[in-house]
Amino acid sequence: MSGGGGKRRHKHEEHDEHVNHERWLVSYADMLTVLMALFIVLFALSQVDQKKFAAFKEGLEDGFAPSNVVLQGSQGVNDAENGEAPLDIQAFVTGDPLELQSREQVLEEARTEEERVEAQGNLDAATQEVADYREIEKRIDAALAVDGNQDQVTYRITSEGLVVGLVADNVFFANASADVEPTGLEVLDAVGPVLASLPHQIVVQGHTNSLPLSSTTRYRDNWDLSTSRANSVVTRFMHVHHLAPTRLTSTGYGETRPLYPDTDQRAMAGNRRVDLVVASPSSEAVRALLPEVAQSTPTDGPAELDVPATAAAESTTEHAATETTATTTETATGGH
Known part of the structure; x- marks a missing residue:
């Protein structure tokens, strides 16, 4: 029998969990990050030649294999090949105009090798025609x-x-x-x-x-x-x-x-x-x-x-x- 002077046990009150109304910002930021990465990859792919595209494809296949969790292809689009400098993705991200222009010029020269050969052929044909x-x-x-x-x-x-x-x-x-x-x-x-x-x-x-x-x-x-x-x-x-x-x-x-x-x-x-x-x-x-x-x-x-x-x-x-x-x-x- 307990005495009337014992301590009264207070009932524990449950409070509703605080709703975080800003959780959507996390998802939104994640989506923007994924979109930015996608655009960077697409832009890089538009500037490379067939060899580097094949290397990029191989890297993706290796990276998404079941045994791999992280994208780590043995040879990706940004790896050096045959002594060539890799694509400067950082230049694309930061938008450094000087570095970006330099890379575009290098890629343009590599991409239009066939066009330069054609232009030289046109010049030779014009020279011969003038001689005629x-x-x-x-x-x-x-x-x-x-x-x-x-x-x-x-x-x-x-x-x-x-x-x-x-x-x-x-x-x-x-x-x-x-x-x-x-x-x-x-x-x-x-x-x-x-x-x-x-x-x-x-x-x-x-x-x-x-x-x-x-x-x-x-x-x-x-x-x-x-x-x-x-x-x-x-x-x-x-x-x-x-x-x-x-x-x-x-x-x-x-x-x-x-x-x-x-x-x-x-x-x-x-x-x-x-x-x-x-x-x-x-x-x-x-x-x-x-x-x-x-x-x-x-x-x-x-x-x-x-x-x-x-x-x-x-x-x-x-x-x-x-x-x-x-x-x-x-x-x-x-x-x-």
Whole structure:
């Protein structure tokens, strides 16, 4: 029997467990860590070559084998191989711009080895093509020299191919006319056999200067005149020198493709021309290299059109006059 003076036993009170409302932050942080690691791996894979990809794959297979708990492939993407420096993953993580740029340059060089070989092949092809054009120039000059007309043409090498320029002064065409003059026929008959012996496509391009045509001519405008002149040259090549029509193309550009701006004293005479284009058969990549290669290759022919200063000055004076006076003097001196 216990006395009333004994200690009263207090009942233990159970408190509810405190709910941690911030537990989601731990999961969220874990998810971000996994995503960051995934993006790093994907980015690294996009920058490596096939050998390093195979090494990475082997590392993954070894790392996820049942006997392994930790990813520890015998050879992973970041291991050195054949003396090469491993990928600097730390540079990708920290974003160090200098280190990152250096690694990208190294990887780019390794990744584009095949492209560099292709680029060198394109350069070699362009160099050979320019050399072939130089030989064509010599053949044309030799044919023209028979009648002393070797100074009647110019040569340019563009991305289109070899451009044989015929200055359309009174030697080739009378003013506002598409009929080839006798001396012009001599030039075409010297050039024609050389072009006929080539396998290339031949594009004949007609051009005029910017002076407007007189209303008394039979041509509607400079486009019509330039096209008619190109057609006259094509007709001569087909009927006299038997170039296949499938190899010939004629185009008129009017005054839209000048060699010289109107402010240049050579513009009035120099832009009035017919171009014979020995079309390049190469790919676009090779054609883009032709002008650069040609500039570094010496040539025995004239590099650009040489327009007499007096003739250019006369044309400039005519252009400065009123339209009526200009068209009248053009008919007398030859302006288109």
